[in-house]
Each structure stands twice: as C-alpha cells, then as structure tokens.
Amino acid sequence: MSSMAIPVNRNVLLALASVIVLLCSLLLPSTSYSQVDTFVFDTDEQQNRFRTLSNELRCPMCQNSSLSGSTGGVAEDLRREVHRMIMEGVSDSEIIQFMFERYGDFILFRPRLTAGTVLLWFGPLLFLFIGGLFAFGIWRRARKISDSDTELDKSQQKRLQQLLGDKT
C-alpha cells in the first residue's frame, strides 16, 4: 500500500470492526446442545430439566456422547421420551428409573452405587490410599536414616581411625 494518508471516518472504522467481530462470533462452535430438536415446553424450568437430563443420560448406541450430543436413532427416540415424560409431569428420578430399567447402569453417566460399581466409585480412592502408604513408608525410612545411625559409635570410630591410619 502507498504511504499516502487516506482520510477515514472513525465511525466507519468502528462499524467495520463490529461487523468483523460479529462474523467471527458466528464461526465459534455452539455449545454442546448441538442437536436441533423442535421440542416445545410450557416453562423454562421444564426446558432446563430436559437439558440437564439429556446431558446426564448417555446414548446407548454412540457410546461416548450424551443423549443431547448424539445423532443416533435411539438417542433421538429417547430424547423424545424424556420430553414426553417431562410434559406429562413425570419427576426426574422417575425418568432416570425408566431409562435404567431398560438400558441399565450404562445409560447413566453417574452410575448408581451397587456391588458392581463399587470399584468404579471408590477405585481411585483405593489407589490413592495405596500410593499414600508407599509415600508414607518412603518418608518414614528417609527420616530414620537422616535422624539416627549417622554417627559412629566408639568401636566404629576406632576401626575408622585404624583404616585411615593404615592408608597414611
């Protein structure tokens, strides 16, 4: 570009900048509610419950996404069921029970505490405990070595002197 100064209206610059910011914001990915469902709710509370539930429930087919983030056929059907039950006044825990009875622990991102899921819930704590035991053992041994046994008793001193004396 030439070094010639171009007279630019400040307002035009501002308008241009805001248009650019607007365009950039369109490029940002939308949040996790990427499924475009056309569910209609009576209240915001119902809609929030729907969002929470469909994020808490896992799609049985496309295994690592929630119901809300999945395009799978089953996920679509299950979202529709969640919507239907919310509109019929079914409680959250009853909806979760409904899903559990059909698809098991798998469908819950927070599985219930049963004999089969104990390790899942408390395994990390168990490993932390084992690691803690090792760390404690190492720490205790290190302290023992630094505190005691660093000084020689009389006979050891004598032997040391002997050895050193031999060398010189």
Next chain:
Amino acid sequence: MSKLRFYLPVLGFFFVAIALWRGLYLDTKTLPSMLIDKPMPNFELTSVDGIDVSNSDLPDQIFLLNVWGSYCLPCLIEHPTLMRLSEEGAIPVVGVNYRDRQGLAIDWLADNGNPFSFSILDESGRFGIDLGVYGAPETYLVDANGVIRFRHVSVLDETVWQEQFLPAIAELLEEGG
C-alpha cells in the same frame, strides 16, 4: 520381608499389565440386556401386514424375537440363517420392524423372503425402548412363558446360532423338563 519388598513392585507391574491387557479385549460395545429373566414388554401394535398384534399372538413355545429394518445391512447378512431356521421349522421367529417405514419393510420382505411368523411394526421405536433395543439387528430368545432369557446384539450367523443359541435353547428345554 526384604524379599517381599523386592517382589512387590514386580507383582504390581504384572497385576496392572494383566488388567490392561484384558482391557484391550473387553467388549465395550455390547451392552447387557436389562430384560433378561423379565417378561416380554406389553404391546398392542400392528404387524407389518397391517394386522393388530399383541402379546397373546406370541408363540406358546420358545421363540426368537429378531429386531430388523430395511435400512439395516447386517440384517441382510443374518437373513439366510433366519430363513433356514424358519424353513426347517427349527424355531418360530417373530420380527420387530424397528424405526422403519411400513412400505419399505413390505418391499424388503418381498425381495429377501419372510422368515417371520409376523413382524411387529415399530416405526417410532417406542416398543424398541421398552425392549432396551439400541440398534438393529438384535435377537432375543424368549421362553414358553414369554420371559426373555437371552439377547444377542448384532449379526446372528450360523456360528452364533451354533455356539450361543443352541446351548441356551438346550438349557431352557432341560429346565422345562
């Protein structure tokens, strides 16, 4: 004691190694069915042929409940096995036409043959939810009392029939006396 100290990390290593090695071969895709030992869910629907069907239309003997759809390629792979079973009269096969269109289902059966006593038409997938279906094909083994006893997810070929279904059926017959 000092020997144990030495071997403990080695043992730990092998424990973790075996656990991870097993993890590599775990089947995480196949979910266990929640309906094992539970009665078939109630249904009052129509068949693919447009006839009203309900639980009372189910066979009074051990039968297969096969979830299928005209869009489902693996269903075509298992189709010859289902055809053989039904032609030989080995076991009645009831279909669940899952998330499909009635017209497409009728055409598919006309093209490929119909091994089913009847097929429950489940266009919305609502009956599938009651069964805990998460994708066609799935095959359920139902006993004479209408209780679901076994489920196989994905293709039911001759190998699966021989190795999984025949032993399961033999077990059911044994306990039935």
